[in-house]
Structure formats: structure tokens, C-alpha cells
Amino acid sequence: MPKSNPTHNQVTQRLQQKIKQLQQENQDLRLTLLTAVEHGDCIERQLQAMNQQLQQEIRDRQRAELKLRAILDLISQQKQDLEITLQILTEHGDMLDVQWLRKVSELDRLATVDFLTQLANRRKLEQYLTQQWELMDREQAPLTVMLCDIDYFKQYNDAYGHLAGDRCLKEIAEVLNEMVSDRESLVSRYGGEEFAIILPRTARSDALELAQRIRDRLQEKSIPHRYSQVSDWVTLSLGGISQIPHPQLKPDDWILQADRCLYQAKQGGKNQALIQ
Numbered sequence: 666m667p668k669s670n671p672t673h674n675q676v677t678q679r680l681q682q683k684i685k686q687l688q689q690e691n692q693d694l695r696l697t698l699l700t701a702v703e704h705g706d707c708i709e710r711q712l713q714a715m716n717q718q719l720q721q722e723i724r725d726r727q728r729a730e731l732k733l734r735a736i737l738d739l740i741s742q743q744k745q746d747l748e749i750t751l752q753i754l755t756e757h758g759d760m761l762d763v764q765w766l767r768k769v770s771e772l773d774r775l776a777t778v779d780f781l782t783q784l785a786n787r788r789k790l791e792q793y794l795t796q797q798w799e800l801m802d803r804e805q806a807p808l809t810v811m812l813c814d815i816d817y818f819k820q821y822n823d824a825y826g827h828l829a830g831d832r833c834l835k836e837i838a839e840v841l842n843e844m845v846s847d848r849e850s851l852v853s854r855y856g857g858e859e860f861a862i863i864l865p866r867t868a869r870s871d872a873l874e875l876a877q878r879i880r881d882r883l884q885e886k887s888i889p890h891r892y893s894q895v896s897d898w899v900t901l902s903l904g905g906i907s908q909i910p911h912p913q914l915k916p917d918d919w920i921l922q923a924d925r926c927l928y929q930a931k932q933g934g935k936n937q938a939l940i941q
Contacts, residue, residue: 781831782838785853790861793851794916797865802910809864809872809940810919811905812927813841813879816935818858820892821899833888833899834858840886844879861920862905869907869940876903876938895936902930903938 777789785793794810801808815821815837822830837860841852845862855861864872880901888899904927906919922941930939 779854782834782854784838784842784860785851787853787855790851790853790855790863791916793853794863794919797863798910798916798919801865802912804866805909806866807868807907807909808919809862809867809869809905809907810923811862811864811872811876811903811940812855812920812923813837813860813862813901813903814927814931815858816895816900816902816931817890817893821890824892836886836888837883837899837901840879840882844875844882861923864907867907872905872907872940873938876905876940879903880936880938895934900936902927902935903940904928904930905938905940907940 777786777792778784779786797808815833818830818833821833825833834854838852838854841860841862845852845864847864849865850867851863853861853863862875864875867875880903883901884898886899889897890899891897893900904923904925906922906926910919926939926941930937933939
């Protein structure tokens, strides 16, 4: 019986192992291909979604860059404008300061002036009354608040027209300004045909004397009013209070009391003054 060749047997075994290995790799490859075929659509969708997301991120970054460039351009332009403004302020600062202060001062004046009569308006009156109230309270000095009302002014407007009524208000304002010349005092238009006067450090007797001078001066003006029941001319009724401010009272109480006196003066026949 012939003997087997050991070398031949070893080669055969190796070939058989290699064949088995190739068969296994072939089977694994077929399984992989089968899996790829089964799930190819899903993988393709995932790849498309990732691609779309990437494209969107690119577009977002491009828009962000454009916005950033626009902001940088704006900042650059503003910087140039500020440099020019700074140069102007440096070269002409004193002149601009004066012009600015003039404008602010004029705006402040307009905010406290009655347009028609050019007297102080009610806002200015309330501010000044509060200031003087506190000052007279500290000094324990008398403060007079006087309200003036044109008698039968409605009838005047109805008869002569509103333009004539406006001229009448202006003439009354001129009389009050002329008669109240003290710098510490204030004449204002209180509203409608009413005027208010604030007189610091003014006793009742001095206030009554001033009220009479106002009525006398208005009579000299002789503004015709044939529909008045107390005179052929425009007249005023005046009411006021002249006392030392009391801590338990407020500036509004002075106005209220002056208004009550004015009401009594008008009820008592008009063309007169009543000051408490």
C-alpha cells in the first residue's frame, strides 16, 4: 500500500480552509448587499436630509455675513458723522451753546405764557404760587392772591364778536401789567375771562388799594360795553385773600378762597373788589 505524502495533505487542508473562508466571505457579502438593497431608500433619504440641512446652514451663514457687513458699514458711517460733529462742536462750541440755550429758554417761556395775552399761563401761576407760598410761610409774611373777572363778558362776546372779545382781553392784560409792576408779583390769565394776581409781602390794605387803582385805570380806558348792566364801559370784579400762609393749608386753598370772594363780589353787584 503506498504511503501518503505529508506535504500533499497539508496543501489540501489549506485549500479546503481557504475555500471555506471564501465561501463565508461570499455569504457575508451577499448578506451585506441584501441589507443595502432593503435599506437603500432610508439611507438615501437620510443623506438628502443631511444635504438639505447643510445647504440651509450655508445660506444662513451667507445672510448673517451680509447683515454683519451692513452693520459694519453703518457703524463706519456713523463714526465718520460723529467725527465731523465733534469737529464742528470743537470749532464752534461756544456759538452752538449760546444758540441752544436761547432755544431752550424760548421753549420754556412759551410753555408758561398765554398765547393771546402774553401773560403767564395757569401752569406758571400754579408753579409761582407754590414757590411764594413756601417762601412767605418761612418768612411769616402776607401773601395776596387776587382773581379778576370781566363783568358780562359773555354778552360782550355775543354783541361785539369774538375778535373784539380777544382785543378786550388783551387790553385788560395791558392794564393789569401796567398796574402790577412789582417784579416779585405775577399777573396771569387764569382761564377764559379770568385773570389772577399773586402779590408776595402784600397786606390786605395794599391789595385793596391796588384793586381800586386797577378799576380806575380800566375806567380811563373806556372800553365800550353797552350790554353791561353796571356801566357803559367794561368793568372788573375782583376777589382775593391776603393772609400769612398757614402750615395746615395749601396753595390751592388760597385760590379757592379768592374764588369765593370773587363770587361774592359778583353776586353783590359786580364792578367791585372784595378781599379778606
